[in-house]
Structures are given as structure tokens and as C-alpha cells.
Amino acid sequence: MSTISIIAAIADDNAIGKNLQLLWHLPNDMKRFKELTTGHAVLMGRxxxxxxxxxALPNxxxxxxxxxxxxxxxNCFPCESMKDALDICEKEEEVFVIGGALVYRQALRRADKMYITHxxxxxxxxxxxxxxxxxxQWEEIEHQDFPADDKHAYPYSFITYIRKK
Ligand SMILES: NC(=O)c1ccc[n+]([C@@H]2O[C@H](COP(=O)([O-])OP(=O)(O)OC[C@H]3O[C@@H](n4cnc5c(N)ncnc54)[C@H](OP(=O)(O)O)[C@@H]3O)[C@@H](O)[C@H]2O)c1
Structure with a gap:
């Protein structure tokens, strides 16, 4: 069975987007996203x-x-249901659910792990x-805090959670 992991960047008020775009430009978050997801399946809404x-995201x-x-x-696999989407990923070691809100909502109850940028x-x-x-229901297993700087307009934290047994 694949590990199902949510990966998201979430503001303190739970905001994640506006007008179909992100609300921030955080290069270190983009870098971490790429490092974690490359070589794996990414599952997203249309x-x-x-x-x-x-x-489509390369590699x-x-x-x-x-x-x-x-x-x-x-360069992608369209699927009409979450079940179909997870079925075509069954051989994957880790499936990253990358958004948006509608898809996070459906994935939350199935997810094993969450990589959150707060x-x-x-x-x-x-x-x-x-x-x-x-x-x-979630246990924090990794936590890194970063201040705002000239490339990052807001302070942010990378926190990894796993579902408690
Ligand atoms: N901060 C973050 O980490 C992050 C990450 C990703 C996205 N975002 C933001 O989130 C926003 C988009 O989120 P959203 O909730 O509006 O849209 P979304 O979840 O990206 O896509 C919704 C669409 O996905 C399809 N869909 C979802 N569940 C389905 C299911 N079970 N079966 C079949 N189709 C399904 C439907 O497409 P059809 O209409 O084609 O049927 C639906 O309209 C943007 O602002 C984006 O920038 C933020």
C-alpha cells in the first residue's frame, strides 16, 4: 500500500489560494516541494x-x-474519482496529494502523513x-522554523505530521 501524503502551504488563517493562484512566493517552499515530490506520484484537482x-510537473x-x-x-493521467486515482498509483511508494482545497478535503481522512508549510x-x-x-489525530515528527528574509516575505515553518496510531 502506498503512503498517502498531503503536501500544502497553509496560512495562519488556513488560506491557501486566491483566484486560482497561491498567495505568496516562497522559494524555499517550492524547493522543498520539488525535493519531496520528484520521483513520486502527485495527485491534484483539475x-x-x-x-x-x-x-504537468516533470519527473x-x-x-x-x-x-x-x-x-x-x-503528460498526465485524468481520473474521475479518488478511488480511480489511488488505484492507478497502487504501485507507488508514496503518493503526494498536492491540492487544491477540494482534493485536500477528500484526501484528509485517508492520508497517512502531512508535509505542511505553515x-x-x-x-x-x-x-x-x-x-x-x-x-x-496527528503527531509532529519534524519541525523547522524560518524567519522572513529578502526572498521570503513571511516567516514560515516546515512541519511534518504522521497520523497517530
Ligand atoms: N497553498 C497550497 O499548498 C495550494 C496547493 C494547491 C492548490 N492551491 C490553491 O487552491 C486553489 C484551487 O483549489 P480548488 O479547491 O478550487 O480546486 P482543486 O481542488 O484544485 O480542483 C477542483 C476540481 O478537481 C476535480 N475534482 C475534485 N475532486 C474530484 C473527484 N472526487 N472526482 C472527480 N473530479 C474531482 C473537479 O474538476 P472538474 O471541474 O474538471 O470536474 C473540481 O472542480 C487555487 O487557488 C490554488 O492556487 C494551494
Whole structure:
């Protein structure tokens, strides 16, 4: 069975996006995302896929959830249900659920692990939010804090959680 891992960057008010885009530019978060996900499957919603600036993410199996029957996205596997999406990833060691909100909501109850970048700011204009998490079910196993700097407008923390047994 694959490990199902959520990877997300979440603001203090749970904001994750606006107008189909991210709310921040954090190069170290992008770097960590690439390091963790390269060589693995990435599972996303159709809107997140369409927001990727260069289409499918290279060196990863891109699985895109959509109900559009004519979906024919380049270099990816369109799937009409979460079950189909996970079925085509069954041989993968780790499947990374990369968003957006609708897909995080569905994946949360199945996920084994979460790689969260907590962005220490609030975004009252956001239109997309991470679902409510019952943090009592999750154990923190890694934690790194970083201050804002000239390349990162906000302080942030990389925290990895696993589901408590
Ligand atoms: N901060 C972060 O870490 C992060 C990460 C990713 C995305 N985001 C942000 O999140 C926002 C997008 O999130 P979103 O919730 O609006 O959209 P989304 O989850 O990316 O995509 C939603 C679409 O996925 C398809 N879908 C979802 N579940 C499905 C299922 N079970 N079966 C079939 N199709 C399914 C549907 O596509 P069809 O309409 O084609 O049927 C649905 O409209 C953007 O602002 C993006 O920048 C933030």
C-alpha cells in the first residue's frame, strides 16, 4: 500500500489560494516541494493542474481528478474519482496529494502523513482554504522554523505530521 501524503502551504488563517493562484512566493517552499515530490506520484484537482505555469510537473506521475469526460491533459493521467486515482498509483511508494482545497478535503481522512508549510501571516482576501484538521489525530515528527528574509516575505515553518496510531 502506498503512503498517502498531503503536501500544502497553509496560512495562519488556513488560506491557501486566491483566484486560482497561491498567495505568496516562497522559494524555499517550492524547493522543498520539488525535493519531496520528484520521483513520486502527485495527485491534484483539475483547477490546481490548470494553475501550474508549465503544465504537468516533470519527473513525477501527474494524476488529475476531473469530471470532464473529454479531459485530455498533456503528460498526465485524468481520473474521475479518488478511488480511480489511488488505484492507478497502487504501485507507488508514496503518493503526494498536492491540492487544491477540494482534493485536500477528500484526501484528509485517508492520508497517512502531512508535509505542511505553515505560513505565518493572514490573508483576508483569500478565496480558498485548507479544510479543518483535527490536530489531535496527528503527531509532529519534524519541525523547522524560518524567519522572513529578502526572498521570503513571511516567516514560515516546515512541519511534518504522521497520523497517530
Ligand atoms: N497553498 C497550497 O499548498 C495550494 C496547493 C494547491 C492548490 N492551491 C490553491 O487552491 C486553489 C484551487 O483549489 P480548488 O479547491 O478550487 O480546486 P482543486 O481542488 O484544485 O480542483 C477542483 C476540481 O478537481 C476535480 N475534482 C475534485 N475532486 C474530484 C473527484 N472526487 N472526482 C472527480 N473530479 C474531482 C473537479 O474538476 P472538474 O471541474 O474538471 O470536474 C473540481 O472542480 C487555487 O487557488 C490554488 O492556487 C494551494
Amino acid at each position: 483547477k490546481t493542474f490548470e494553475s501550474l505555469p508549465n503544465g 513525477r506521475k501527474n494524476v488529475v481528478l476531473t469530471t470532464l469526460p473529454e479531459a485530455d491533459f498533456v 505560513v505565518h501571516a493572514e490573508f483576508p482576501d483569500a478565496d480558498t482554504f485548507f479544510p479543518i484538521v483535527d490536530w489531535s
